[in-house]
Amino acid sequence: DTEVTQTPKHLVMGMTNKKSLKCEQHMGHRAMYWYKQKAKKPPELMFVYSYEKLSINESVPSRFSPECPNSSLLNLHLHALQPEDSALYLCASSPDRGRSNDEQYFGPGTRLTVT
């Protein structure tokens, strides 16, 4: 099973709402990632968890709050977002064997619209 699942598929939220994006993988991978992707652009890394600890935060605004409850699950909590935060949010995972040839497996993404 090489699947990363994400829910919901689509999300529309107002600027005062609080919502969460969820990601799950059952490949035994120990690194999980959140990316933001704007149309026709490459994904931008937001956060990396390695062995359930936050290892990379790419200076993401605090209105985005990641959480890794266990090695299979990754959440992204959203609060007080801005319209410019509308994008495709992608989750990925990788084995994290400590080698550069570790490939990342991506989920289908959550299409977020902030109104």
Place this chain on the structure above:
Amino acid sequence: GDSVTQMEGPVTLSEEAFLTINCTYTATGYPSLFWYVQYPGEGLQLLLKATKADDKGSNKGFEATYRKETTSFHLEKGSVQVSDSAVYFCALTDNAGNNRKLIWGLGTSLAVNP
């Protein structure tokens, strides 16, 4: 810093045409190289990878060879299909640096007409 440069799109081909999408890189270490594909409305899928010089990655009829002398990793397919219409991203991770970070090219959009 490390970087990836891809040919600009969009690329438009007829079915059964030969495809080449150019990708060159700069890296201080010995990177691993990847091609990812994104079909319309979907997430990214790993298409193929190569981890050292002269390695050839291949999948679904696509091939790319890691050329250290020309710092290139061009994607090729002998006969494209309409279903290959997608955006293709070249990427690398640096062996010497933080190997959890992918450095991405800007992507090349491919449209295949029947």
